[in-house]
Amino acid sequence: MIHHIVLFKIKGNSEQDVAYVKKELLSLTQLNLTESFTVYNNYTCNKNKGDLVLDSKFLNADRLQTYMQHAKHLEVIKLTSPFIEEKSVIDFVCD
Numbered sequence: 001m002i003h004h005i006v007l008f009k010i011k012g013n014s015e016q017d018v019a020y021v022k023k024e025l026l027s028l029t030q031l032n033l034t035e036s037f038t039v040y041n042n043y044t045c046n047k048n049k050g051d052l053v054l055d056s057k058f059l060n061a062d063r064l065q066t067y068m069q070h071a072k073h074l075e076v077i078k079l080t081s082p083f084i085e086e087k088s089v090i091d092f093v094c095d
Helices: 015-031 061-069 071-083
Strands: 002-010 036-041 052-058 084-093
Touching (some): 002 015, 002 061, 015 036, 015 071, 052 061, 061 071
Antiparallel strands (some): 002 084
16 A cells, blocks of 8 residues: 655645645545545644645555546646645555
8 A cells, every 4th residue: 555645835825725725636536546535734823834735545556656647637736736835745655
């Protein structure tokens, strides 16, 4: 199982922009390539490091690669990139 986590810092941190990016990210669940897929809002007062976390699991590296190259994923990147100040990604093997 591959755990794929992405932390997003939204430019300006407006509630509308955060909600828009979250909505677009959640649209990726329709791909049915993940074992789990959730997007969380940062609930603390400390928004210095990020506003949203995408937390997903893939059965294997091939499924993750298919997801990364999928036209819908690339479309979401294009639509949300203008709103993203910074993004950090980590992928690791989990049980």
